[in-house]
Amino acid sequence: MKKIMIPVLIIASALLLAAACWQLYTPDPKKLPVSVTIHEYIYDISSKYETMGMSDYVFAGTVEKMEGYSYTSADDCPYTIYSVSVEQNLKGELPAGESVLIQKIGGMDKFKRYMVAEEDDKVFPEEGKKYIFAACVNKEGILNLPSPNRVIAFENEDVFHEYEEAIENEIQNEIVKNTWNARNHVYGRKME
Secondary structure, eight states: OHHHHHHHHHHHHHHHHHHHHHHHOOOOGGGSOEEEEOOOOSSOTTOHHHHHHTOSEEEEEEEEEEEEEEEOTTTOOEEEEEEEEEEEEEESOOOTTSEEEEEEEBEEOTTSSOEEEETTOOOOOOTTOEEEEEEEEOTTSOEEEOSSSOEEEOOSHHHHHHHHHHHHTOOOOHHHHHHTTTOOEETTEEOO
16 A cells, blocks of 8 residues: 555656646747737727827836736736826826826736737837836726737837827717726725
C-alpha cells in the first residue's frame, strides 16, 4: 500500500504545483495573437463630436501602470484597467494631479491565450505615455472607455486644441444619454 501511495502523492503534488504556477503566469500581451471583435453602436463612433457628446469626462493624462484585467459576467469580454495621472481636464472635473482608475474594453482573455480588441481600435495605452481620454461613467461609477476612438495619442498641443473644439461643438445623442441615466456617482460627486 505504501508503494502505491508515495507515487500518487508525488503526482498529486506536482499537479497542484503546476496549477498554482499557471495561475501566476501572465504571458507578454504583445506576443499573443489578437482576436478582433465587432460591436454595433447607436451613435457614430467615428465622429469625435458625437464621442465627446457621449463622454462624461475628457482629460489629458499619463498612463502610470496597467493594473490588470476584469471580465464582464455576460460574455467574458475583457477590460484592461489602467492607473492614469490626470493632468488637465477638458470636460468634467477629475482631480488634477491625482491618479484615477480607468477601464478600456479589450485585453487578455480569461485563459491567457489571446488578446481581444475592437475592430476599429487603433490606440492601446502604454505606460509612461500621454493621451487624451474620453471616458464615460458606468452604472457602478467606474470610468470606462466603452468604444474605440476614446484614447487619443497626445502628440502635441494641436491635438489638445482639436479636442477642445470638438467639445465646444459636441453632438449630444439624447436617445443614448437617456438610456445611460443610470449613472450616478463617481469620486464622491453626483453626476448630472
